Amino acid sequence: DTEVTQTPKHLVMGMTNKKSLKCEQHMGHRAMYWYKQKAKKPPELMFVYSYEKLSINESVPSRFSPECPNSSLLNLHLHALQPEDSALYLCASSQGLARSSYNEQFFGPGTRLTVL
Amino acid sequence: SQQGEEDPQALSIQEGENATMNCSYKTSINNLQWYRQNSGRGLVHLILIRSNEREKHSGRLRVTLDTSKKSSSLLITASRAADTASYFCATDPTWTQGGSEKLVFGKGTKLTVNP
Numbered sequence: 001d002t003e004v005t006q007t008p009k010h011l012v013m014g015m016t017n018k019k020s021l022k023c024e025q026h027m028g029h030r031a032m033y034w035y036k037q038k039a040k041k042p043p044e045l046m047f048v049y050s051y052e053k054l055s056i057n058e059s060v061p062s063r064f065s066p067e068c069p070n071s072s073l074l075n076l077h078l079h080a081l082q083p084e085d086s087a088l089y090l091c092a093s094s095q096g097l098a099r100s101s102y103n104e105q106f107f108g109p110g111t112r113l114t115v116l
Numbered sequence: 117s118q119q120g121e122e123d124p125q126a127l128s129i130q131e132g133e134n135a136t137m138n139c140s141y142k143t144s145i146n147n148l149q150w151y152r153q154n155s156g157r158g159l160v161h162l163i164l165i166r167s168n169e170r171e172k173h174s175g176r177l178r179v180t181l182d183t184s185k186k187s188s189s190l191l192i193t194a195s196r197a198a199d200t201a202s203y204f205c206a207t208d209p210t211w212t213q214g215g216s217e218k219l220v221f222g223k224g225t226k227l228t229v230n231p
Binding site: 004006031041042043044045048050055056088090092094096103104105106107108109110112 | 149151156157158159160161164204217218219220221222223224
């Protein structure tokens with residue numbers, strides 16, 4: 001299984017809602033990532049989990065809360081979002097080996113988020 | 117800030133022609149990767165070239181890397197309508213903490229292949 005799955009595919013939420021995005025991989029990868037991508041822009045890194053521990057937080061606002069319950073799952077909890085947070089949210093994973101190895105990233109199809 | 121800059125920003129060609137996209141970056145790297153993204157979808161890894169390699173081939177793809185000029189090119193030969201997508205280079209800067217974990221993406225080239 002060389003697939004990263006993301007649910008839901010589309011999400012519409014109000015600014016007072018709490019919702020969660022889910023990402024799953026069964027490739028035995030030990031690094032998992034959340035990216036945010038606005039239209040016609042490249043993906044921007046939000047968070048990196050390495051061996052289930054948060055290793056990089058790119059100064060993301062606290063209304064985005066990541067969680068890695070186990071090595072196969074990555075969640076992104078959303079609360080009190082703003083309309084400007086509307087974007088495509090991409091999850092990715094990689095082997096997460098030592099720095100001397102070179103890791104390609106496998107991306108999920110993304111969740112299209114609209115904040116009203 | 118972005119590490120990679122692709123040019124051109126947009127490229128339109130006819131089926132069967134070759135497409136060349138360029139990427140420039142600013143700092144030392146471990147490797148450079150190219151990804152493809154169909155509209156509104158996830159990214160697909162195409163090819164990775166290490167900093168000590170100069171050229172790499174994969175099917176109809178040819179990637180070159182010139183570390184002295186801090187630039188890379190992606191050549192797609194005999195293009196097909198299905199190659200229509202955005203193409204991003206991504207670098208793995210040696211200066212980042214845990215460098216292999218963090219990719220920095222360029223702005224991308226939008227390729228349109230007309231049937």
